[in-house]
Amino acid sequence: MNFLPSIFVTVDVLLVRTVNGNREILLIERLKEPFKNCWALPGGFVDPGEDLEDAAKRELLEETSIHIKSLTQFKAYGKPGRDPRGHTVSIVFFGTVDETILAKAQDDAKSVQWFPQNDLPPLAFDHQLIIAEAIKNAL
Numbered sequence: 001m002n003f004l005p006s007i008f009v010t011v012d013v014l015l016v017r018t019v020n021g022n023r024e025i026l027l028i029e030r031l032k033e034p035f036k037n038c039w040a041l042p043g044g045f046v047d048p049g050e051d052l053e054d055a056a057k058r059e060l061l062e063e064t065s066i067h068i069k070s071l072t073q074f075k076a077y078g079k080p081g082r083d084p085r086g087h088t089v090s091i092v093f094f095g096t097v098d099e100t101i102l103a104k105a106q107d108d109a110k111s112v113q114w115f116p117q118n119d120l121p122p123l124a125f126d127h128q129l130i131i132a133e134a135i136k137n138a139l
Contacts, residue, residue, distance in 0.1 A: 007078075010090040011056040012043035012127070013071065014134050015064075016117075019099045023117040025131060028063050028109035034084045035124035037110065041131075043090065044108075056093040064112050065104040071095040074134060082126045092130055094139045 015026040027039045042063045046055040056071050071093035078089035105112040115121065117135065120128070 006087060008083075008086060008088045009046045009052075010043060010083075010088050011046060011052060011059055012041040012090050012092045012130065013056050013060045014041055014074065014092060014094045014131060014139065015060065015066070015068070015097060016095070016139070017097050017099050017101065017114065019114075024114040025117055025120065026064065026066075026103055026112065026114055027121070027123070028105065029111040029113070030124060031108045031110040038124040039113075039115075039121045039127075040124040041092075041127050042109070042112075052091050053093065056091070060095075062107040063105070063109040065106050066097065066101060068095050068097065074137075074139060075130075077126060077130060079126070090125075092134070094134060 017024050028042050030036055030038055030040055042060050044059040046052060053071055057068060061067055074092045074094045076089055076091050080087050082088060103112045
């Protein structure tokens with residue numbers, strides 16, 4: 001009997017910068033469903049044969065035009081129901097950039113914006129939880 005799993009692997013990027021001593025988090029406004037017009041961490045599906053960190057860097061570049069040399073794997077999230085498209089497991093990566101880095105919305109991002117860590121808009125998926133846990137872990 002052949003069994004094909006119906007679980008999808010995604011990546012999300014929690015990108016942080018510090019401006020005048022205040023930490024900011026980069027979010028995208030989603031262009032497409034699910035959660036169209038909602039704010040979210042940059043990210044997306046891992047391509048077949050693609051390394052997880054490479055996928056995170058690619059998604060960050062495709063959605064925000066930011067190229068980053070390295071990211072740190074933070075945690076995996078896979079609670080059923082976190083994505084209305086089906087069961088997804090997301091590997092979250094963390095990175096920091098200099099305050100001079102410019103972000104420009106591309107691909108399936110309607111817009112991109114830096115938000116103060118303590119003043120985030122409502123977020124899509126379980127991204128509020130991801131950010132809260134990252135802050136708790138002093139990332």
